[in-house]
Amino acid sequence: MAFYFKKITVIGVGLIGGSLSIILKRKGLAGSITGVGRGLANLEAAKRLGVVDSFTRDVGEGVKDADFVLIATPVLKIGETVRKAAPFLKKGAIVTDVGSVKKAVIDECEPLIPPGVHFVPGHPIAGTEHSGVEAAFPDLFKGRRCILTPTDKTDDNALSTVKGVWEAAGSEVVVMDPSRHDAILAAVSHLPHMIAYSLVNTVGDIEKSGVDALSYSAGGFRDFTRIASSSPEMWADICAMNSDAILKTISDFEKRLANLKTLIDANDVEGLKQDFARAKSIRDSLVNKAGKLAEDK
């Protein structure tokens, strides 16, 4: 490893922040790790579990003297966090985030970063259904992608260092334009969540009319709607921060669905078969790729 941080500060010691803390400690890449958060119980658990060496609820105090600051708060809080941290950041410090929307975060944060401090926007594509430091584990990022979205202002050395951090965590790092990131995530992550929420609400409407439809759903429906159990707060924030890309991808999806309606209405069984077969071949290739990826690791 070409890097070592005397002091690391992790703001938001949950699943993501906690897991990266564990990794950096185990690999001996951190002198000490300070956790910053709002919930005392979670911070105390982080200390007890050895995920952080110390903690504070004050962002300014937490980031003082830090060489590397990881912002792992909910995505809507990243800007506010940077605003609080900015006056206390030391020259040469690297600040990176894990927000699942990039353009809005950059627009908000980049102007707040003091001269001599390096901001590297990032997004590790990893997670589980669980949250909080007790859910953290060192293999969370292994074999996953991490997207970094530098801008014209991003320092090359800082970018290399952050790349090294995520590679140390076992991730494959991909560098891309923030808007491209937001468009891709809108399609493969944000759109499925919008669909899952809408589907469950549709079936909920039927329930309200007195038909106990849900009780006839099988395992397929439960699997399919699992992501509708995700945090409403987090997803409302993501919608607000990536609205343009999400609206576009919903419209694309609506066109596909309208096309299906036309085929059904016309009783075009051949057309339906072709439409479904195309989807099946794409989905099957995804599983094969994933299988291959798993084997490669």
Added chain:
Amino acid sequence: MAFYFKKITVIGVGLIGGSLSIILKRKGLAGSITGVGRGLANLEAAKRLGVVDSFTRDVGEGVKDADFVLIATPVLKIGETVRKAAPFLKKGAIVTDVGSVKKAVIDECEPLIPPGVHFVPGHPIAGTEHSGVEAAFPDLFKGRRCILTPTDKTDDNALSTVKGVWEAAGSEVVVMDPSRHDAILAAVSHLPHMIAYSLVNTVGDIEKSGVDALSYSAGGFRDFTRIASSSPEMWADICAMNSDAILKTISDFEKRLANLKTLIDANDVEGLKQDFARAKSIRDSLVNKAGKLAEDK
């Protein structure tokens, strides 16, 4: 058990037909079971595995002298199968099916059933991703629902007997109107498939424009789109046979999605939270119910 069949005929010895054969044999409820199908290899496997005692590829020959006939062919083939079987069905025989659409099947089959033969339309809500007799297993229906949809013409004794068969398989039998069945299944099963196919095709369209979006999808996307790997032929048939209910449920879903777009466009974070929270609470209650159901068994 209040029933015993000297001869059972299973037409379509796949996952569903094969599994029920195994159950009826093990429970000593069948004198002999004859399998009928089109694929010789599958029928030979069924014989070799002891799922059936004999087999034929001729429907008429197969149903001769049978007391109980299970039609477990693809849903679009049920009518044709009944047409072939009709002249050879013995007086007093019970014929039942497992089609996942009920009204269209009834409209087609009921007029073909000879006097003195009893037709009981049914739909066991069970299945796996696998098909063919080699995927059959005796616990497939355990703890699952089976819906029977009798009409004015259905014989009460025959209905009781078919109910007993599915209860012997471990299912909870629910009797309801065919149209109600079709509306419920459209919402909790057919609609999710339409959505999954459309979602995968939407992401496929983005891929075509040169953005390798799929490679950034995580496990969530793979789980969510699993049902898009279902048989295109089967789902095209289901669309053709349940078109009205499916079109209605797609329209309901479209309204929900349009409402979401309005909220996103208006940056109504509170409204989005409420919408998502409603879906989450419905989805969470489903999991709790399922957990409870599993405990009860």
